[in-house]
Amino acid sequence: MKKLILSAIAATLVASPMIVSAAEAAPQRERTVTTVRERPNGRTVVTQRTTVRNNAPRAWRAGQRFDRRYATNYRVVRDYRTYRLAAPPRGHYWARSGRDAVLVRDNGTVVRVIQRSFR
Template sequence: MFKKILIALATTTLVASPIVSAQAQAQHYNGQHRQEVTRTVVKEKPNGRTVIKQKTTVRKATPQARRWAKGQRFDRRYATNYRVVNNYRDYRLSAPPRGYQWVRSGNDAVMIAITSGLIGAVVGSAIR
């Protein structure tokens, strides 16, 4: 009887500890966030043996949408769905001044200086 209680307590500890640590485990790797999830499966065989399988899954965290503002430096690495907008009239945007261009970041239209990357204007939800 005591042996069964010890086995049950040990398996509960083995199952619960990776679940608790996996929820809080987020690592910073090469400038990108990633999340590791470890799942433990405990099975009892008919012959009395206990089989423990662990599987670790690594997921990249989804990037957060960046909020652009006038005067910031635009970096296309942080822009979601980055594209240069050549047909700005179709989106009811004004013609960009010389040295500027309209680009897309998510659903926002951002006018940036071509050489310096400074943001001249931001039109939110202009592109759908």
């Protein structure tokens, strides 16, 4: 019995750093949305939907498909001269994703990424 308990404790000590590192590697944000609707027949319907988003910033590369849902702190940059960015060509726009400036075509393809453009 004593050996069984000691082996269980040893297994716990060995496995705990792996569990913690996996949890820290992918920090996530969970959000629950509750919707309450009333139907014409007087019945009330309550719906709950939980979404989990990854908080880690996305590392964009040229050629990838840009989706603003995955961009951290997404904004279209209209005052690009303030941030010392070149004027975007016709059919392109600058977008902000975290601290990075991303040049995106109108079809959603990433053309260029300038890292740490914003403070």
